[in-house]
Amino acid sequence: MKDRTADYQRTNREFWDDDADDYQAAHQEQLARPGRWGVWGTPESELGVIGNVDGLTVLELGCGAAQHTIGVASAAARRVGLDLSRAQLRHAVANLERAGLRTPVVCASGVATPFKDESFDLVFCDHGAMSFCDPYDTVPEVARLLRPGGRLVFNLSTLFRLVCFPIGDPDAPISDRLHSPYFGARMFDWGDGTIDFQLTHGEWIRLFHAHGFEIEDLIEIQAPADASTSYEYADVEWARRWPTEEVWKVRRGKRASG
Ligand SMILES: C[S@@+](CC[C@H](N)C(=O)[O-])C[C@H]1O[C@@H](n2cnc3c(N)ncnc32)[C@H](O)[C@@H]1O
Numbered sequence: 001m002k003d004r005t006a007d008y009q010r011t012n013r014e015f016w017d018d019d020a021d022d023y024q025a026a027h028q029e030q031l032a033r034p035g036r037w038g039v040w041g042t043p044e045s046e047l048g049v050i051g052n053v054d055g056l057t058v059l060e061l062g063c064g065a066a067q068h069t070i071g072v073a074s075a076a077a078r079r080v081g082l083d084l085s086r087a088q089l090r091h092a093v094a095n096l097e098r099a100g101l102r103t104p105v106v107c108a109s110g111v112a113t114p115f116k117d118e119s120f121d122l123v124f125c126d127h128g129a130m131s132f133c134d135p136y137d138t139v140p141e142v143a144r145l146l147r148p149g150g151r152l153v154f155n156l157s158t159l160f161r162l163v164c165f166p167i168g169d170p171d172a173p174i175s176d177r178l179h180s181p182y183f184g185a186r187m188f189d190w191g192d193g194t195i196d197f198q199l200t201h202g203e204w205i206r207l208f209h210a211h212g213f214e215i216e217d218l219i220e221i222q223a224p225a226d227a228s229t230s231y232e233y234a235d236v237e238w239a240r241r242w243p244t245e246e247v248w249k250v251r252r253g254k255r256a257s258g
Contacts, residue, residue, distance in 0.1 A: 020087035034071035056121040062128025065091035111137035143211040
């Protein structure tokens with residue numbers, strides 16, 4: 001049997017290339033709402049993690065169809081969308097054109113981007129490359145891409161959510177039991193879907209510090225009582241009690257990383 005994890009980037013690229021059209025059709029309405037984060041559509045106006053982008057050069061790392069660039073970064077001086085999947089990028093090009101935004105898109109992996117050192121003021125994503133790549137590869141790459149004082153902001157599924165899914169049964173609902181270990185988790189293979197990554201909070205903190213980042217915030221999102229979503233794996237009752245998503249906001253220090 002094919003080892004899906006040995007070349008996880010290829011596994012994820014093949015998944016997203018195959019799934020892009022269905023995914024966009026299923027979630028188009030939810031994703032098109034401007035300035036909303038994640039499966040619960042949490043407003044940027046509530047989180048305030050991107051803020052003012054006037055004059056900034058920004059990169060969406062794993063942009064999919066670029067709805068988040070359009071929603072939170074249309075006022076940036078320069079925008080770039082990067083994604084590993086050509087099929088997703090075809091949707092991005094169409095959406096950016098419809099929005100009237102001149103924004104180049106680049107087909108590459110978030111772990112090895114074709115940009116020069118210190119090219120960006122802000123790197124961000126919403127369930128993008130920070131969810132589907134090994135953080136031990138993306139964090140140093142983002143540290144390289146950011147100018148001193150630049151920010152990395154990203155939303156991803158919590159480790160709580162990932163360990164509460166019955167592994168090996170991709171269609172099972174999320175449970176209130178722990179199904180896989182917390183320690184040493186790092187890579188999650190759902191069998192026939194994507195390969196996802198997460199770390200413990202302690203591991204994230206040590207990784208950010210090792211690459212010269214200061215941590216400004218970590219927001220664990222609680223779903224509102226009236227929340228709805230097009231993501232069928234998400235369960236609002238569960239997400240009222242435990243966080244399904246977390247947003248990290250970290251800043252590259254003024255000095256070179258260690
Ligand atoms: C859930 S979408 C995120 C885009 C958008 N925010 C959304 O929620 O639809 C995940 C995206 O990450 C991309 N992706 C997966 N692995 C990647 C990698 N190694 N480098 C860059 N992008 C990657 C996928 O192709 C996909 O477009």
